[in-house]
Amino acid sequence: DAGVTQSPTHLIKTRGQHVTLRCSPISGHKSVSWYQQVLGQGPQFIFQYYEKEERGRGNFPDRFSARQFPNYSSELNVNALLLGDSALYLCASSSTTVSGAFFGQGTRLTVV
């Protein structure tokens, strides 16, 4: 079985631009969560989607948005990029029947 896949793996953007990150969960998992990890810190929760509905939102500005598609894949969108948005963005999928969250390899975003 394929694990959680994220694309792209690396991305360089300019301040003020917009970015879209993509995540495909493990087959059968209906929940997708997004996390931001800046250097030297633990991941911080951004969003959780379950059955295509937003179920949780972390302390991030409205420039951050996400959605989940009928096939349970997800996109994270960030508008008006700031230098401080440079981070590793991690996607996790989970199931109500299988314990624990499983993470993708992440997208490393650099804003210049």
Added chain:
Amino acid sequence: GIQVEQSPPDLILQEGANSTLRCNFSDSVNNLQWFHQNPWGQLINLFYIPSGTKQNGRLSATTVATERYSLLYISSSQTTDSGVYFCAVMRPGSGNTGKLIFGQGTTLQVKP
């Protein structure tokens, strides 16, 4: 919210040594996971262990939920064990699909 504290923040070992990493959490949890973050940033699941003891090869983990702590044991450490180890918890009511709250991590360096 729940606070998660990991200790020690940094650990340097000689290959073959044993180590214990600790995770304290400030409130009741219904999910606790240990992860190893590899040099490429991916979070690798080690254990899903909201309570009790589990073993997987040279690694084992124990969570004492009533006392709000978890321990990760690494025996006969190898250079490939190097990296950052994270503990993450989830509050009750989140099921298996809610928000994970991460500690700051323990950075382990195993020297040959």
